[in-house]
Amino acid sequence: MTTKKTDKDYSIYFQPPSLSDAKKRGKEDIAVHYNFDIPEDMRSIGENKFYLIQTYGCQMNEHDTETIKGLLEQMGYRATEDRQQADVILLNTCAVRENAEDKVFGELGHLSHLKREKPSLILGVCGCMSQEESVVNRIMKKHPFVDLIFGTHNIHRLPHLVKEAMFSKEMVIEVWSKEGDIIENLPKKREGIKAWVNIMYGCDKFCTYCIVPYTRGKERSRRPEDVIAEVRDLARQGFKEIMLLGQNVNAYGKDFEDRKYGLGDLMDEVRKIDIPRVRFTTSHPRDFDDRLIEVLAKKGNLMEHIHLPVQSGNNEILKRMSRKYTREHYLELVRKIRQAIPDAVLTTDIIVGFPGETDEQFEDTISLVKEVEYDSAFTFIYSPREGTPAADMEDNVPYKVKQERLVRLNDTLNVYSKRNNERLMGQTIEVLVESESKYNPEVLAGRSRTNKLVHFEGPKELIGTFVKVKVTETPTFYIKGDWVREAVTH
Numbered sequence: 001m002t003t004k005k006t007d008k009d010y011s012i013y014f015q016p017p018s019l020s021d022a023k024k025r026g027k028e029d030i031a032v033h034y035n036f037d038i039p040e041d042m043r044s045i046g047e048n049k050f051y052l053i054q055t056y057g058c059q060m061n062e063h064d065t066e067t068i069k070g071l072l073e074q075m076g077y078r079a080t081e082d083r084q085q086a087d088v089i090l091l092n093t094c095a096v097r098e099n100a101e102d103k104v105f106g107e108l109g110h111l112s113h114l115k116r117e118k119p120s121l122i123l124g125v126c127g128c129m130s131q132e133e134s135v136v137n138r139i140m141k142k143h144p145f146v147d148l149i150f151g152t153h154n155i156h157r158l159p160h161l162v163k164e165a166m167f168s169k170e171m172v173i174e175v176w177s178k179e180g181d182i183i184e185n186l187p188k189k190r191e192g193i194k195a196w197v198n199i200m201y202g203c204d205k206f207c208t209y210c211i212v213p214y215t216r217g218k219e220r221s222r223r224p225e226d227v228i229a230e231v232r233d234l235a236r237q238g239f240k241e242i243m244l245l246g247q248n249v250n251a252y253g254k255d256f257e258d259r260k261y262g263l264g265d266l267m268d269e270v271r272k273i274d275i276p277r278v279r280f281t282t283s284h285p286r287d288f289d290d291r292l293i294e295v296l297a298k299k300g301n302l303m304e305h306i307h308l309p310v311q312s313g314n315n316e317i318l319k320r321m322s323r324k325y326t327r328e329h330y331l332e333l334v335r336k337i338r339q340a341i342p343d344a345v346l347t348t349d350i351i352v353g354f355p356g357e358t359d360e361q362f363e364d365t366i367s368l369v370k371e372v373e374y375d376s377a378f379t380f381i382y383s384p385r386e387g388t389p390a391a392d393m394e395d396n397v398p399y400k401v402k403q404e405r406l407v408r409l410n411d412t413l414n415v416y417s418k419r420n421n422e423r424l425m426g427q428t429i430e431v432l433v434e435s436e437s438k439y440n441p442e443v444l445a446g447r448s449r450t451n452k453l454v455h456f457e458g459p460k461e462l463i464g465t466f467v468k469v470k471v472t473e474t475p476t477f478y479i480k481g482d483w484v485r486e487a488v489t490h
Helices: 059-074 098-117 133-142 155-167 212-216 224-237 263-270 290-296 315-321 327-340 359-372 399-422
Strands: 050-055 088-093 122-127 148-150 172-174 194-198 241-245 277-281 305-307 345-352 376-381 428-436 443-448 453-457 466-473 479-489
Touching (some): 059 122, 059 155, 059 194, 059 241, 088 098, 098 122, 122 155, 148 155, 241 263, 263 290, 315 359, 345 399, 359 399, 376 399
Parallel strands (some): 088 122, 122 148, 148 172
Antiparallel strands (some): 466 479
């Protein structure tokens, strides 16, 4: 890769991503390291300086940001929301959808003015976009003022990279195309009452539309004892809810060679820890097994909300997506879940307008939605991601047709969202109070066990506690209710 660059030369840190390397799946062992520490000479280089991180994308990116914040604060930096005050600005990016990339490049355009006004500002791009060869090429060519680019596999290298960017006039690029080892004991800055816990990294499913297996690497599971230790520590710190994270969380443990141990086994152990609520995401239907259903049926602190992406209701489209299950398999899984957990709430992800999708094939998605009766869904118009197999397929569905399908799909989903909410009318439900409402500071917002957004009026002191709320109104996308005053738990 050779590109002309103004103002800066390339340093020994010039290690750009390679799509061909990212596609390789070797059998090399993944080591686990427990002795992470920031070198002494890097612990004070951020004193009296500030950082700002903008995060795009999924919970995994949010959790990566917590780690990046933890590293920067151990280097002496403090957080700020003021761009003018910031000495380090990092964009932690998402590569799943095209509009996410467009937002990042637009943001870089805005930040170029700030960089000109404050040359000492360290401006960096990290996350999934950084793992894409074409993205790094574009940054090098069109945004030469960027100081630092690093990927998802080498976040633990951030202190060294920031130091290099600070004392060098060269662009620092370090993006490992092959996944690295598992680094335990990385510092994290968690805020609020909910915490994310990575239980595994990467994905081996290779859905044809998805760039994640290339940006996040192959599946690597953390050791159960390390996950359990982290959850226990979070319980001691007083967190009220944890979310177990993985790109394909149901594949947890499949890479263990010394034991037979899966997500169901891990959830069964976490269930016994004194933390009020436990959730997990994201599931892949292919790996969602009977053992996990059996454990989730025990409930307790395991929530009866399951996010189960289907993507399409048509077998031919599922095959072209390389989802590795059929419509029939998916519906049988739904039947098993509802038999074991009758009050389970199911949500999903659906893509419309995948290359070659016919009207009849789209109708299969509509009929599946009607059969499952989801409480809600994330719905998307297909957009090609460079480097994925689907990007080479003929995208022959007109954009107007895609838009019309999305509207119809959402209208169908909304019928069941509204109907399922109406079933809660008059019931008293448990709510974890998270914050004030975004739109009305006089109203509090929280989540039910089934992850429904609940609004009610009450004092700010209730934030961070569990309360009972009697449902009085059931709009489509949230629930309104009255606080039952005598029922508050911490």
